[in-house]
Amino acid sequence: MNDTKKVGTYRYRILALLFAATSINYFDRSLMGVMSPDLIEWFGWTNQDYSYIIMSFQTAYAIGLLSMGGLIDRLGTKKGYIVSIGIWSFFGMLHAAVGKSYSFIGFVLARFGLGYGESGNFPAAIKTTAEWFPKKDRAFATGIFNAATSVGAIAAPFVIAAIVYWSGGERGEGDLVNWQIPFLITGVLSAIWVFLWWKTYQKPEGHPKVSPEEMAYINSDSVIENQDKIAWVRVLPKKETWAFALAKVTDAVWWFYLFWGAIFLADKFEVDIKNMGLPFLVIYLLADVGSIFGGWLSGAFIRKGWSINKARKITLLICALIILPVAFVATTDNKWLAIFLIGLGASGHQAWSANIFTLVSDVFPKKATASVVGIGGMVGAVAGIVSSFILGSVLDNAGNTGFFWAFLVAGSCYLIILGFVHLLMPKMTPLDENLNHVYNN
Numbered sequence: 374m375n376d377t378k379k380v381g382t383y384r385y386r387i388l389a390l391l392f393a394a395t396s397i398n399y400f401d402r403s404l405m406g407v408m409s410p411d412l413i414e415w416f417g418w419t420n421q422d423y424s425y426i427i428m429s430f431q432t433a434y435a436i437g438l439l440s441m442g443g444l445i446d447r448l449g450t451k452k453g454y455i456v457s458i459g460i461w462s463f464f465g466m467l468h469a470a471v472g473k474s475y476s477f478i479g480f481v482l483a484r485f486g487l488g489y490g491e492s493g494n495f496p497a498a499i500k501t502t503a504e505w506f507p508k509k510d511r512a513f514a515t516g517i518f519n520a521a522t523s524v525g526a527i528a529a530p531f532v533i534a535a536i537v538y539w540s541g542g543e544r545g546e547g548d549l550v551n552w553q554i555p556f557l558i559t560g561v562l563s564a565i566w567v568f569l570w571w572k573t574y575q576k577p578e579g580h581p582k583v584s585p586e587e588m589a590y591i592n593s594d595s596v597i598e599n600q601d602k603i604a605w606v607r608v609l610p611k612k613e614t615w616a617f618a619l620a621k622v623t624d625a626v627w628w629f630y631l632f633w634g635a636i637f638l639a640d641k642f643e644v645d646i647k648n649m650g651l652p653f654l655v656i657y658l659l660a661d662v663g664s665i666f667g668g669w670l671s672g673a674f675i676r677k678g679w680s681i682n683k684a685r686k687i688t689l690l691i692c693a694l695i696i697l698p699v700a701f702v703a704t705t706d707n708k709w710l711a712i713f714l715i716g717l718g719a720s721g722h723q724a725w726s727a728n729i730f731t732l733v734s735d736v737f738p739k740k741a742t743a744s745v746v747g748i749g750g751m752v753g754a755v756a757g758i759v760s761s762f763i764l765g766s767v768l769d770n771a772g773n774t775g776f777f778w779a780f781l782v783a784g785s786c787y788l789i790i791l792g793f794v795h796l797l798m799p800k801m802t803p804l805d806e807n808l809n810h811v812y813n814n
Contacts, residue, residue, distance in 0.1 A: 381587035383580065384505040390573060391498045391518040393566055394458060398494045399525025400532075401465045401487065401559040405430075405480075406632040407530045407653070408537065408552060410639040411646050415549040416476040420636075424765025427632050428758045429481040430488035435754035437492025442747020443604065445493060446740060450501045451574045453743075455567055457493025462563035464490060469553035488754075495730070495750060496743035503734040503742045505577055508594045509675050511734050512685070516668020516727035523657035523664065523723070526631065530650040532558065537646060544645055603741045607808060609748065613736050616797035617749040619790055620689075620729040624753030625760040626783040627722050630656070630715060633764060637776050642708040652712045659716035660723045667692060667724020671731070681735050682801040686791070688728050693787035696721035700784025703777040718783060725787060736798070738806045 405412070405426075413423055445453030464486030471479030498518055506514045536554050541547030577583045577591055608614050638644040638652055667688060674684035699718030702711050733745045760779070767775030803811045 379586070380590045381584040383582050383587060384577065384591065386573065387501060387505050388514055388517055390566070390570055391501060392521045394454065395494060395498060395518050395521035396524045397559055397562050397566060398461070398491055399522040400528050401461060401525070402491060403526045403529035403631060404533065404555050405484070407533050407635050407649055408646065409632065409635050411537070411544060411549055412552070414545045415552070416473060418477065420768040421765040422477055424761045426477070426480045426484055427761045430484040431628070431754045431758045431761065433485040433488030434492045435751040435758070437489040438496065438747040438750040438754065441493040442496040442743040445497050445500060445743040446603070450497050450504065451570070453493060454497040454570060457490055457497060458563050458567060459490070461487050461490025462560050466557050466560045468556040492750065496746040499730050499733060499746045500739070500743040503739040505591060507591055508681065508735060509672055512671045512728055512731040513668040515730045516664045519668070519723060519727050519730070520661040520664040523661040527654050527657045529555070530653045534647050534650050603738070603744065603808070608737065608741050608745050611804070611808065612797050613804065614745050614748055616794045617729060617732055617745060618752040619797065620732070620794050621749040621753035622756045622790060623722065623725065623787060624750070625756035626718070626786065627726070628757040629760060629764070629779060629783060630719055632761070633779070634715065640773055641776070642711070655712050656716040656719050660719035663720030664723035664727050668727040671728050685728050685732060685735065685801070686795060689725060689791050692721045692725040692728070693791050695724070696787050697784050700781045702780040732801070736801055736803055738804065740806070741808070
């Protein structure tokens with residue numbers, strides 16, 4: 374008689390909730406980018422005005438990541454996640470209250486609040502993944518919930534196309550009708566998620582639905598940590614923190630696709646609000662494939678016997694090579710080739726992202742992961758602020774040549790950054806609960 378019990382799968386219910394939260398997060402975040410050509414037209418903004426609005430989001434995101442990561446480490450993922458989603462939902466819905474006479478300052482304030490609240494999503498999700506999955510499965514689990522960014526980004530243009538329209542039929546003719554409604558939808562979705570999260574979530578070691586076999590599997594390649602808190606200022610001097618932060622500079626590329634992609638397609642290929650859905654579907658479906666495949670690939674290398682260091686970095690190198698062709702997007706006059714190349718870049722980025730997030734839980738103790746993710750995310754947000762400011766200025770003063778340089782940087786920066794990450798963290802030696810290196814014989 375076989376007494377071997379099957380390992381439980383309750384951790385995947387938790388992963389499903391992370392997927393749902395990240396979908397809501399990116400649906401909310403994407404609305405502005407998808408409607409940007411029409412909102413610029415309707416409110417009479419310049420590209421520089423729009424860049425300032427985007428920068429307000431990114432500034433708050435950077436500030437929030439420093440405080441939210443530490444807050445989530447102190448409160449725990451259950452309460453910390455609820456605080457984060459509550460803030461971003463309130464300010465997301467607040468966009469709908471902005472009037473035409475005060476549209477610029479109204480959107481700056483609403484985007485600032487949205488950015489601050491949304492900054493908690495990834496620190497909370499990465500911390501949850503570290504709590505619920507062994508190291509060998511974390512990149513794959515991260516790839517799964519990270520793929521939800523594309524689900525939110527895909528849903529946004531289709532929802533907008535079904536609801537929002539110009540009363541005169543063409544962009545700039547008449548009024549922009551129902552633009553407020555998409556901003557209100559996320560409030561309902563968020564309320565449902567908070568209820569499910571509150572009912573479902575506990576740490577696995579105290580969860581009544583987690584079997585001893587599943588608990589043993591979760592801890593199969595981890596060490597038991599004490600309950601002492603680690604302040605983010607303690608992880609700040611670590612070179613491993615800055616290796617991750619440098620890798621997160623590539624967030625500027627992802628935000629470029631998210632916030633400026635619709636403007637590029639509208640300006641170069643005259644894609645309007647009703648026809649933005651299919652290009653975004655192609656781009657973000659490819660991004661989903663990359664996120665899941667990139668997470669699976671490094672895990673497959675580990676299961677073949679590769680070291681975590683080798684598996685993660687070879688996967689990151691493959692991602693960087695896949696991304697290279699996006700440098701040529703602005704040089705093609707073929708709309709669907711341009712869309713495919715952007716999708717290829719987005720796919721490589723999401724595979725890259727799944728693996729760099731996992732670098733944190735590979736190296737740092739679980740109780741420090743949200744703080745480290747927050748610091749790295751702050752650096753990525755600052756990179757996004759700088760790039761948005763430069764791009765908005767160049768587009769207003771030099772026309773669409775700004776997109777040539779933006780795509781060139783987007784395609785080439787990953788290989789350069791990977792080289793510096795390897796110099797800072799050549800062996801990915803883990804840190805113990807006191808942030809000292811653990812050397813295995």
